[in-house]
Amino acid sequence: MTYLSRLLVALSLVAAFGLIAPTGAQAQVNPTESSVNEDAMFQALGGENAIVSGRTTIPDRAAGNLIQPDNKAWAALQGQTLHTLSIVAVVGMVALLALFYVFRGKIRVESGLSGRTILRFNWVERFAHWTLASTFIILALTGLNLIIGKSVILPLFGEGVFGTISAYGKIAHNYLAWPFMVALALIIVLWVIHNIPDKVDLQWIKQGGGLLKKGVHPPARKFNAGQKVIFWSVVIGGIGLSYTGFMLLFPSIAGSAADWQFYQIIHALIAAALSAIVIAHIYIGSVGMEGAFDAMGSGEVDENWAKEHHSLWVEEVEATQKRNTTQVTTPAE
Amino acid sequence: MARMKFLCDADRCIECQACVTACKNEHEVPWGINRRRVVTINDGLPGERSVSMACMHCTDAPCAAVCPVACFYTTDDGVVLHNKDTCIGCGYCSYACPFGAPQYPQTANFGTRGKMDKCTYCSGGPEPDMSQAEYVKYGANRLAEGKLPLCAEMCSTKALLAGDGDIIADIYRERVVTRGYGSGAWGWRTAYGDTVTV
Numbered sequence: 075m076t077y078l079s080r081l082l083v084a085l086s087l088v089a090a091f092g093l094i095a096p097t098g099a100q101a102q103v104n105p106t107e108s109s110v111n112e113d114a115m116f117q118a119l120g121g122e123n124a125i126v127s128g129r130t131t132i133p134d135r136a137a138g139n140l141i142q143p144d145n146k147a148w149a150a151l152q153g154q155t156l157h158t159l160s161i162v163a164v165v166g167m168v169a170l171l172a173l174f175y176v177f178r179g180k181i182r183v184e185s186g187l188s189g190r191t192i193l194r195f196n197w198v199e200r201f202a203h204w205t206l207a208s209t210f211i212i213l214a215l216t217g218l219n220l221i222i223g224k225s226v227i228l229p230l231f232g233e234g235v236f237g238t239i240s241a242y243g244k245i246a247h248n249y250l251a252w253p254f255m256v257a258l259a260l261i262i263v264l265w266v267i268h269n270i271p272d273k274v275d276l277q278w279i280k281q282g283g284g285l286l287k288k289g290v291h292p293p294a295r296k297f298n299a300g301q302k303v304i305f306w307s308v309v310i311g312g313i314g315l316s317y318t319g320f321m322l323l324f325p326s327i328a329g330s331a332a333d334w335q336f337y338q339i340i341h342a343l344i345a346a347a348l349s350a351i352v353i354a355h356i357y358i359g360s361v362g363m364e365g366a367f368d369a370m371g372s373g374e375v376d377e378n379w380a381k382e383h384h385s386l387w388v389e390e391v392e393a394t395q396k397r398n399t400t401q402v403t404t405p406a407e
Numbered sequence: 408m409a410r411m412k413f414l415c416d417a418d419r420c421i422e423c424q425a426c427v428t429a430c431k432n433e434h435e436v437p438w439g440i441n442r443r444r445v446v447t448i449n450d451g452l453p454g455e456r457s458v459s460m461a462c463m464h465c466t467d468a469p470c471a472a473v474c475p476v477a478c479f480y481t482t483d484d485g486v487v488l489h490n491k492d493t494c495i496g497c498g499y500c501s502y503a504c505p506f507g508a509p510q511y512p513q514t515a516n517f518g519t520r521g522k523m524d525k526c527t528y529c530s531g532g533p534e535p536d537m538s539q540a541e542y543v544k545y546g547a548n549r550l551a552e553g554k555l556p557l558c559a560e561m562c563s564t565k566a567l568l569a570g571d572g573d574i575i576a577d578i579y580r581e582r583v584v585t586r587g588y589g590s591g592a593w594g595w596r597t598a599y600g601d602t603v604t605v
Contacts, residue, residue, distance in 0.1 A: 109418055110454045112591030112602070122596070128448035128458075131424065132441055140446040140460055142505045143597045146469045149503035153472030220475035220497070228477060237493050240476045244495045331502055338502070 123147070136331070148335040156342045160221045160349075167350040171357045181363040183379045184289065191374035192391055194296075199264055200373055206257035206308075209250045214349045216243035221342065251319055258312040265305060268296045274386065275299035284383075296387045304355050311348035315341060410485040411528055411550075412572035412599070413559065414579055415459045417590045419566035422447055422457035426558035426567055430461075433529070433557045434546025437512045442526040443558055444507075456590050459558070459567050462487065462508035462526035463598035470500035470509060484550065485572075486528040491544045496520035505597045528569075529556040576603045 116122055126141040195203070219227065219240060228236045277292050278299040284290035285300075292298070297305065318341040321328035328334045359366050365379035380388045422445050430436065430443045443461035464487045471479035471487065478493035479500075489500075498520055501509040513521040522544075531548035534541035541548060549557060559569030568575040576592070583589035583605045592603040 109588065109590045110449050110456045111589075112593050112596075115448070126448065126593075128446040129450040130444050130446050132444055137441065137444055137507060138446060139507055140448065140458055141594050141597055142507070145503055145505045146597070149469030149472045152499065152503070153469070224475060224477040233493065237476060237495075241495045244497060325498070335502055 142331065144332065145335075148339075151339060152342070156339070156346075157221055157225070160218060160342070160346045163346040163350040164218065164353065167353045171354060171362075175357075175362070178286065180361065181285070181358075183365050183376060183382060185378045185382065187365065187376050188378040190377045191368075191372075192377055192380055192388070193373055194369045194375045194380070195373045197373065200370055202257055202260040202264055203370055205253060206261055206312075209254035209257060210352065212246055212250050213254060214345065214352070216247040217342075217345050218349065219243050220247075248323060251316070251323075254312070255316045258309070258316065261305075262309055265297070266309075269302045269305045271299075271302060275302065291382045291385070293385045294383065294387065295390070296384060298384065300358075304351065307348060307351045311344050311351075314344045315348070318344070408483050409571035410573075411464060411570065412485070412575060412595075413461065413463060413528075413556075414568040414575045414592050414595070414603070416566045416568065416579055416582060417448075417456040417458045417593060418582075418586070418588065419564040420445070420457040420459055421564055421566070423563060426459050426562055429557045429561050430526070433549075434527075435542075436546065437524065440510045440512060440524050442508075442510075442524070458593045459562075460506055460594065461558070462504075462528070463506050463594050464528055465505075465598040466600060469503040469505070473499040473503040475499065480533075482530065484528075484530070486530050486550070488527055488530065488532055488545075489523065489525070490533050491522040491524075492533075494522045496522055506594060529554070572599070579603055580605050 112126075115126055116124055119126065123144045125139055125144070127139045130137045132138075220243070223236060223240060227239065274293060274295060275298070278294055281290055281292040283298065283300050284292055318337040321337040322334065322341060325334050328337055359370065365376050366383075368379075369375050377388070424445055427441060427443050427445060431441075434442065436442055443459060445457050445459045447455060447457045449455045464481075464485060466485075468479060468481065468487045470489075471477075471481075474489075475497060476493050476495055478490045479487060480489070481487050496511060498509075498511070500523060501507075501511070508525045509523045510525065511520040511523055527545050527548075528550065529547060530550035531537070531541040532545040534544065536551035537548050547557075549555065554560065556569045559567045568578060579589070579592060580603060589605065595602040
């Protein structure tokens, strides 16, 4: 190879490098262009409902959540679905009871009032019942107001009345929850022993509790199957409401916003169901049945009422009384 | 009628927090409340971007849907405002909001959250415009003075845009076309149903 050809090769190599170098620089990406993109970010996070979050200078870490589209789903559920559901539950139950009243009327004591009474609930039982009942009614009404008040009370009574009711209602709801929980515990302790399901209940259910026909009186102990249903609804529903309500009051214990939203939905669903059940309970304990209110009023019920609705319980009470009196009349040896 | 919106051009935001500070100063916002905040995504990583976020004044605002006392209302300008006299501080709106806008002056025990506070798009509340009562509860009413929100007006890089939705979308679109890239109109799809397409 001549010097000339070597020189040519060397020159061409230099020229090639000279050409390659700038192309390499040109191929480099623009760093500002490779920025995070909203659409791509949502996709990378797993769909349109992912939470986009980052860092903020605010101590509250939740403030770092930039966009939480899922919150809108809860808003729709709370603002529309639960709103409609609550109205349907309460109005539906009232309508059902009105129909029942029209067709069945007030359930009378068929053998007439005897004038003799026996003690059905002592003062501790009545105290527990009425504490639970009064707090529940206020909690139910103030809770219902939070969901349907704006479409019922607001248009009827105006902003001033509705605002005052809602503000005090919220305070009442938050504070009366505690005596409600205490009374609930008391109820469980007092009555759980009488509410364990047994064979007698099957017969009661088969005969429809004697609710639908006159002259039908299935036997029952202190609590019949219907009352047991009420008891367990109140106990399970009450515990559910207490637990979810506690979480709603203390969001930091509940966890994330999604957890809080979950508890809120459960709270509202249980509340709607239990309110409907309790409305039926109030009906049958007051206008629906003659002699029933005395059980929780004075605690003394008419003997004929007791025989018709709680025949086995009356026998138990009478047996105990007889045993007690024989014990007293038998002189000590 | 204009439909007011916010748009943060994240490719311009330098996370200086001036919008946050200006807002606090303009409205005498109570301690602990940030009507506007800057969130940095991919902090310290390539492609890091900062977005200034406040109430987006949503179409069909979810806060209004859940409010038990119906204290929210939308003005003719499309701004979502609320009445602090009606607010009972239940906290529902803060769980409905996708942008973390609603905040409360007290965070002690239950029942004492206090009245909700959020961005008013510098347009006060239900009280008479520019009255003392309005200022105390909601801060300044710049819209009534013919001005736009201060956060956007004083943004040094003009990253944060406020004004009629169509106009600011056009400005943003022009920027994206000119520079050849854009990270998107953050929050628009969630707040208004569709984003700015270029």
